[in-house]
Each structure stands twice: as C-alpha cells, then as structure tokens.
Amino acid sequence: MAQFDDSLKAALYRITCPDSAALGHYHLGLLPDAAATPIAEHLAICPHCTQEIAQLEAFLVETAVSHQPSISERIKVWIAKRLPTGGQPQAGWSSPTFAVRGGDTGPLMYEAGDAQLSLEVQDDPEHPGRKSILGLVLGIDTANVAARLLQADKEGTAVPLSPGGNFAFTNLAVGPYQLIITGPDIEIHLPELTIA
Amino acid sequence: MSHQNELGLLPLRTLYDRCHRESERFFAQQDNDPRFCYELFRRAFVHGNQLAWDCLYQQYHKLVLSWVTRHTLYPGLGEEADYFMNRAFEKMWQGIPAENFEKFPDLKSLLRYLQMCTHAVMVDFARWKEQAHLWDRARQLEPDDELYDPFATIMDPDMRPERTVARQEMQQILWQRLNDLCNNENERLAIHGYFVLDLKPRQIYELYSGHFADVHDVSRTKDNFLARLRRNDEFKEFLEDA
Numbered sequence: 001m002a003q004f005d006d007s008l009k010a011a012l013y014r015i016t017c018p019d020s021a022a023l024g025h026y027h028l029g030l031l032p033d034a035a036a037t038p039i040a041e042h043l044a045i046c047p048h049c050t051q052e053i054a055q056l057e058a059f060l061v062e063t064a065v066s067h068q069p070s071i072s073e074r075i076k077v078w079i080a081k082r083l084p085t086g087g088q089p090q091a092g093w094s095s096p097t098f099a100v101r102g103g104d105t106g107p108l109m110y111e112a113g114d115a116q117l118s119l120e121v122q123d124d125p126e127h128p129g130r131k132s133i134l135g136l137v138l139g140i141d142t143a144n145v146a147a148r149l150l151q152a153d154k155e156g157t158a159v160p161l162s163p164g165g166n167f168a169f170t171n172l173a174v175g176p177y178q179l180i181i182t183g184p185d186i187e188i189h190l191p192e193l194t195i196a
Numbered sequence: 197m198s199h200q201n202e203l204g205l206l207p208l209r210t211l212y213d214r215c216h217r218e219s220e221r222f223f224a225q226q227d228n229d230p231r232f233c234y235e236l237f238r239r240a241f242v243h244g245n246q247l248a249w250d251c252l253y254q255q256y257h258k259l260v261l262s263w264v265t266r267h268t269l270y271p272g273l274g275e276e277a278d279y280f281m282n283r284a285f286e287k288m289w290q291g292i293p294a295e296n297f298e299k300f301p302d303l304k305s306l307l308r309y310l311q312m313c314t315h316a317v318m319v320d321f322a323r324w325k326e327q328a329h330l331w332d333r334a335r336q337l338e339p340d341d342e343l344y345d346p347f348a349t350i351m352d353p354d355m356r357p358e359r360t361v362a363r364q365e366m367q368q369i370l371w372q373r374l375n376d377l378c379n380n381e382n383e384r385l386a387i388h389g390y391f392v393l394d395l396k397p398r399q400i401y402e403l404y405s406g407h408f409a410d411v412h413d414v415s416r417t418k419d420n421f422l423a424r425l426r427r428n429d430e431f432k433e434f435l436e437d438a
Contacts, residue, residue, distance in 0.1 A: 006334035012391040013327050015371045020316035021291060028312055030299060045403055046393060055268065056315045063263045065307045079205040178210060191207045
C-alpha cells in the first residue's frame with residue numbers, strides 16, 4: 001500500500017510543472033500573454049516552481065554581466081568600399097573583396113563613411129620580389145590615427161598616419177591581407193585585400 | 197548604413213578577434229565595445245552560421261563554466277561542470293529561433309538568456325534526481341512487488357534528463373487517467389497536492405483554504421480516492437498494460 005502511494009508519487013511528481021526553460025522564458029518576460037498566464041497561475045500554487053524562480057533570480061543577480069554602453073560604442077566602424085574612377089561607389093558591390101597587383105594599376109580609391117582612402121601597390125625597390133603599399137587617408141582628423149596590416153592570424157605592425165594622412169607598408173609578401181585604420185573615434189576596415 | 201550593419205560585413209575571424217579583445221577589456225573593467233560579440237550572436241542565430249556558433253562557444257565556455265560552479269545547486273548534483281556547460285549552450289541554441297532574435301536587443305540580454313539556460317539545465321538535472329530518488333524510495337519498500345509500479349520498465353536509472361520525453365508522455369497519460377477517475381474538484385485538488393506537488397495534507401489544506409473542512413478532510417479525501425482506485429479493475433488493467 002505504501003509502495004502504491006510512493007510509486008504514484010514518483011510517477012506523477014511535478015507532472016503539471018512547466019519545464020525549466022518555460023519558467024526561465026516567463027521570468028525574462030519572453031512569453032506572450034497566452035503562454036505567461038497559465039504559468040503565473042501555476043506559480044500561485046506550486047512551491048517548487050516558485051523556489052526555482054527565486055533561485056533563478058538570485059543566480060542572475062550573482063552572475064550579472066553588466067554590459068553598459070561604454071564610450072567605445074560611440075566609435076564609428078566603417079567598412080571601406082571601392083570607388084571606380086570618378087569617385088562614386090560601384091553599384092552592386094556586395095563584398096569589398098578585390099585584388100591589387102603592383103605596377104599594373106593606378107591608385108585604388110575607397111570610401112568609408114566620411115573618409116576617402118587611396119592605396120597604391122608597388123614593387124618594393126629595396127626588397128626584390130616583395131611589394132609595398134602607399135596609402136593616403138583624407139576626410140578625417142588624422143591625429144592619433146594608425147594603419148594596421150594583418151595577414152591571416154598574424155598581428156601586423158601598426159604605422160602612424162602622417163599629419164597629411166599618409167602611411168606606408170614595405171617588404172610585403174603577396175597574399176591576402178586586412179587593412180584596419182584606427183583612431184580615437186573611428187575604425188575603418190578593409191577586410192579582404194589581396195596583393196597579387 | 198547603421199554601424200551594426202557595417203559590422204555585418206566584417207570577416208568572421210576579425211569579429212571573433214574583436215569580440216575576444218573587447219571581452220578581455222570588459223573583464224578588466226576597461227572601456228569596451230560589445231557590438232562585435234553581439235554580431236557573432238546575430239550571425240549564429242539569424243543566419244544559422246555554425247562557425248559563428250563555434251566562435252561563441254570558444255569565447256564564452258569558460259564564463260559559463262564559472263556560472264555553473266557558482267550555482268547553489270551545483271555542489272549537490274554530482275555531475276561534472278562541463279556537462280552542464282554543454283547542455284546550457286544546447287538549450288540556448290534550441291531556444292532562440294531566427295525570428296525571435298529581435299527580442300534580444302543587445303549583448304547583455306543574450307548573456308542573460310545564456311545564464312537562464314545554465315540555470316535551467318541544472319534545474320532539469322535536480323528535478324530528475326528528485327524523481328529518481330522517489331522511485332528508489334518506492335522500490336525499497338517492497339522491492340519484489342512490481343504490481344503497482346506501472347512505469348518500472350521505462351524508469352531507466354541511467355536515462356539522462358534530456359532523454360525523458362517518452363517517459364513524460366506516459367506520465368501524462370497516467371495523470372489524465374487519474375483525473376478522469378476523480379469524482380469532484382476536492383479529490384482533484386487533494387491528489388494534485390499530494391502526488392504531483394508532494395505536499396503534506398496540512399500544506400494542501402492551507403493552499404486550498406475554503407475547499408476542505410480541516411486537515412483530516414484532506415487526508416480522508418485522498419485516502420478515499422486511493423481506496424476506490426485500488427478497487428478499480430480498469431485502472432488495474434491500465435497499469436498492467438503500461
């Protein structure tokens with residue numbers, strides 16, 4: 001007889017309780033009213049679920065990750081887009097991927113927010129078989145702005161922009177790069193720059 | 197184009213590096229930018245980008261592990277922290293369909309959801325352990341008598357809480373059958389309080405004040421129902437078939 005009671009209790013224990021994720025969604029206010037109302041009614045009679053909600057609340061407080069908006073969220077992040085001759089963005093550009101070959105192209109022009117960027121790839125006269133990039137950034141305050149060239153997973157060297165917005169990288173192997181120009185309140189990405 | 201949309205054009209590797217760097221700055225209590233990590237979440241959930249999800253796992257698994265070990269339930273659960281950490285990521289992955297991502301406007305709300313998932317998987321495990329304990333107790337009373345142990349065959353002690361759907365379906369059938377056998381609302385309240393919520397008669401009386409004359413009335417109602425249940429041939433057949 002006692003086993004009958006206990007087996008039933010084991011079989012039915014908390015069978016009407018919402019699952020833990022439903023309780024969590026309820027607590028975070030993610031449920032529509034139609035789904036939240038039955039849970040609220042259940043909580044009025046279920047000490048177990050009430051306790052689990054209290055545990056969740058304490059856990060969220062204990063482990064709170066406070067990502068308050070910070071100063072750097074005001075930094076503008078721009079992706080550079082290549083401009084054709086004449087200075088207007090190319091229609092239909094879905095990706096900023098392009099390749100530049102030293103010696104057989106003129107300067108490549110890009111637009112990134114308020115900034116204009118010019119890149120010229122040349123053979124590096126001091127390092128036979130290697131390339132160099134001469135860059136110019138206009139349209140932004142270049143004080144405390146640096147250009148960084150990254151290849152694959154390697155952290156590249158940053159070079160400061162001159163007061164006129166010039167920068168240069170030398171002794172470069174061919175291959176894919178990323179160019180990032182960072183300043184106190186801007187960040188310009190040229191994500192896929194292939195030097196061929 | 198908004199800044200967040202601009203981030204959508206960044207390569208995944210750059211996003212991950214920036215997310216990692218900004219997170220380090222955050223935990224060093226330095227000025228930081230959460231938009232790169234948020235963009236990783238957006239690609240994972242809205243675009244179903246598995247690589248973005250891998251990056252998020254890489255970025256946050258240690259943080260989730262630390263949450264697990266700080267949870268008040270953890271010391272009593274007897275399971276590795278890695279197990280709960282992996283279940284938490286799974287629960288989050290299953291819990292946010294692409295069309296619901298807009299409910300999470302910032303990184304803080306997404307991490308809060310991941311915290312909720314961490315708590316939920318630990319609660320699932322705790323519930324499972326409590327129920328396993330009730331089964332053990334029932335079997336210890338009369339270990340040779342399985343006549344009234346209707347779910348003994350499907351109560352696999354090794355079955356993990358994430359694999360209990362079939363058992364829950366059987367339990368729902370049993371609960372519905374018992375409800376059908378109740379003669380009135382008081383019987384329903386008494387057996388719900390006693391068997392489902394595992395409450396003492398006094399707690400049931402206090403919970404449903406106005407329904408029962410006194411505490412003994414709760415016990416009497418429950419005992420009458422059980423006596424009738426034991427004499428019910430249809431219910432016996434149901435148990436044997438189960």
